[in-house]
Amino acid sequence: MSTTTHQPQKSEISFTVNGQRATVHAHPMERLLDVLRQQVNLTGVKEGCGEGECGSCSILMNGVLVNSCLVPILQANDADIITIEGLASQDRLHVLQQAFLDCGGAQCGICTPGMILAAFHLLSKNPQPSREEIGEALSGNLCRCTGYTQIFESVAEAARRSTGR
Ligand code: FES
Ligand code: FES
Structure with a gap:
């Protein structure tokens, strides 16, 4: 059968x-x-x-x-x-990508695309977030490498560069 x-x-x-x-x-x-x-x-x-x-x-x-x-x-x-x-244009990284590079927000890089998209989503709604708001917006994204300080600094730096502050 x-x-x-x-x-x-x-x-x-x-x-x-x-x-x-x-x-x-x-x-x-x-x-x-x-x-x-x-x-x-x-x-x-x-x-x-x-x-x-x-x-x-x-x-x-x-x-x-x-x-x-x-x-x-x-x-x-x-x-x-x-x-x-x-996110990047043809010849230029997105401001968040550049800030992650400059501030050491990426090490192994596995979490980085998700972190950057969560940050992109945050900045599209709140261009000048506080540290607490950044932490809250990225709370669903885990990183085993950087300890979060440089990641949060990267997002804050991108916000500063975008808003010219
Ligand atoms: S791989 Fe989707 S949440 Fe971890
Ligand atoms: S940079 Fe390795 S998990 Fe975040």
């Missing part, structure tokens, strides 16, 4: 990522993290815990900071996504 295993059907899913339209074929419950890394080649999206705890996989989806390891690709249909690759 033969047995047949039924693979779930792949669906065509389209979204905008960093201003470009992307269409992928994926099982509906595949993680957005994996699809972005493996099908769209956006390997700046990092996997840390894979369980929604560390924030390394953070992206912006429809203006909301989300952990892409927890998002089934189905939910990304028609979404507007920003990853770390969308």
